[in-house]
Amino acid sequence: MTKLTKNESQIGPIGLNKGLTSYGDQEFSLFLRKAFIKGAGFSDKALDRPVIGITNTGSSYNPCHGNMPQLIEAVKRGVLMAGGLPMDFPTISIHESFANPTSMYLRNLMSMETEEMIKAQPMDAIVLIGGCDKTVPAQLMGAASAGIPAIQLITGSMLTGSHRGERVGACTDCRRYWAKFRAGEIDQEEIVEVNEQLVPSVGTCSVMGTASTMACIAEALGMTVPGGASPPAVTAQRMRIAEQTGEQAVQLAKDRLTIDKILTPAAFENALRVLLATGGSTNGLVHLSAIAGRMGVAIDLDAFHAMGQSTPVLIDLKPSGQHYMEDFDAAGGMPTLLRTLKPLLNLDVLTVTGQTLGQVIDAYGPTYPQEVVKSLDKPIYPQGGIAVLRGNLAPGGAIIKQSAAQASLMEHTGRAVVFENAQDLANRIDDPDLDVQPEDILVLKNIGPKGAPGMPEAGYLPIPKKLAKQGVKDMVRISDGRMSGTAFGTIVLHVTPESAIGGPLAHVQNGDQIRLSVKNRLIELLISDQELAQRSLNNPVQEPKATRGYLKLFLDEVNQADQGVDFNFLSAPITEKVPKKKND
Incomplete structure (x- = not known):
């Protein structure tokens, strides 16, 4: 009963035989494991089934995951229906509004825990349940590194x-x-x-913020069951998706369809296309870079920008449009979008269904009239939602969510009003004596990966109160940080290298002229190279350091925004770049 089967000797251990604890006696290790699990009431018949792990990311601090008990119950039902043994286990749960200093600081920690718990515990496949912004990318990063069959279940959006x-x-x-x-x-x-009205139910943000963006990206990558991105959290359809996910996880285990067969370079190209077409969160680019990096794939920012020229924004959702995730779901969700994008997608990539994306799209039901997903010839914005900028202020690149920016400010030259860090911003932004005019450019330093630390969503600088009271709704704002996917405005983000490691942004001074030209992909500090070099010599930057704990690990190992703000030692050696340039 405790010996490895003939089948296991050929293809490796399965079920409870996987990853045996080291006691120096393999058969005793399995004997002991079964003895203890039987204490929970399991029979040998149950223990002979494929084991499906289920991540439990429920937390009283995380209302985005408030439906976790119901989701786990539905997943378990699906696993049992398909002949598997469901085993849920807890992992870190991160919520945007409850994580200090920022949820991004903890994303890599969650990815490490997810990876190590998958490796440490016996399972033939893993169901990843996440929703709030950093949880889905953390889970996909961890699962990518763990390498076993995996499937993503989204918690779902809140109601309006x-x-x-x-x-x-x-x-x-x-x-x-x-x-x-x-x-x-x-x-x-x-x-x-x-x-009292903004968040009327559990679930993730109801607009095309980072959570919704990552839900759509997960489906575009082939990591969810078809239609898995959009059903709201409190609906019966979300529970049916969960049940279906459990069933599919068992099939993944039986087929040994490991995650590396899903997360291919061609799949990442599809995900980038969907990021552009949804008018998705700028954070989506950082997270995709990190997930891809775990598979040895690098995102080529210049090729991504070129892809945006032929990929219009098709989803009429806030902040780029007017509708909400409920409306997107009613319009058919991702199946409707993928059908529309079909001429631009790689259709031969595998999905967790075992079918190619092309086969999945062809199996979708009939189209019907709806107003949320536009056609390629009548988009809500003619180019992709995100544009990549370069120049002497951002030699490693910066981005702007052009679909949510004010058109009149996307070609603009103005005087810099500089804030050295987040505390300086908090102290002075509402000072009635602040020397600032509507045509100026607000610059915030030291909120990048190392500077904050953790690259907070502080790039959405508030309009100075005295200008807000005059009716000013938007200004050009520049930082090395991020902003929420729910935010809007003419905001330049992810300036690389960041100021905390000596990037040019560190040396911007009050009164400097800065030029933004989205049309020409430029973000320039209008001083000479000699002056910039002299400022760097006169004011050398001391990189942040720490002596212990996770903060030390973070500051020692975190990379820049263009690499996904992942830890260097977690990324795989780069073997390929995506998207492919037209002449490749």
Whole structure:
């Protein structure tokens, strides 16, 4: 009963025989393992089934995962229906609003824990349940490194609320109403009132923020069951998706369809195409770079920008459009988008269904009239949502979400108003004596991967209060940090190299002229190379250091935004770049 079977000797251990604890006696290790698990009431018949691990990322601190108990129950039901043995286990759970200093700081830690728990415990496949912004990329990163069959289950988006007859949802409307409050357009009573309506249920943000973007990307990568990205968290359809995910996990285990067969360079190209077409979060590019890096694939930013020239924004969702994830789901969700994008996609890539993406798309139901997913010839924005910028201020690249920016500011030259760090910004941004005009450019330093640390979503600099009260709604803003996918405005992000390691951004001074030209892909500090070099010599940067703990590991090993803000020792050797350039 405890010996490895003939089949296992040919293809490796399966089920509880995998990854035996080291006691110096392999058969005793299995004997002991079975003895203890039988203490939980399992029979030999149950223990002979394929084991399907299920990550439990439920937490009282994470309302985005508030439906976790129901999801796990549905996944287990699907696993049992398909003849597997479901085994859920806890992992770190990260929520955007509850993680200090920032959720991004903890993403790599969650990826490491996910990877190590997959490796440490016996399982033939893993169901990854995540939703809030950093959880899905962390899980895909960890599973990519672990290398076993894996499938992603999204927790689902929240519902929308209503404020004084207006439909509202987190978190684009959070920022819009907060801007109104700062400008004095609404009072304390109304901001408290709207706070009750912005998040009316559990689930992730109801717009095309980072959570929704990563849900769509996971499906574009072939890592979810068809239609798995969009059903809201509290719907019966989300539970049916969970059940289907459990069934499919067993089939993945039986077929030994490991994650490396899904996460191919061609699949990453598809995901980049979907990122552009959804008007998705700028964070999606960072996370995709990190996931790809675990597979030895690098994102070519210049080729990505070129891809954007032929990939319009098709999804009419906030912050680039008007609708919410509920509407996207009602319009058919990702199946509708992928059908529309079919001429631009690599169709021969494998998905977790065992079928190619082309076969999955062909199996979708009939089209029907809807207003959320536009056609290729009538997009809501003619180019991809994200543009890549370069210049002496960002030699390693920077990005702007052009689909959510003010058109009149995308060709702009202005005077720099500089904030040295987040605390400096907090201390001075609302000072009535701040020397700032609407045509100026706000610059925030030291919020990159090492500078903050953890590259917080502080790139969405608030409009100075005295200008907000004058009716100013947007200004050019530049930083080496990130912004929420729910945010909007003419905001240059991910300036690389970051200021904390001596990038040119570190040497911008108040009054410098900066030129932004999205048309020409330029972000330039209008001083001579000699002046920039002299400033660097006069004010050398001391990189942040730490003496112990996770902070030391983070500061010693984290890489830059163009590499995904992953740890250097976790990335695989790069063997390929995506997307492919046209002349490749």
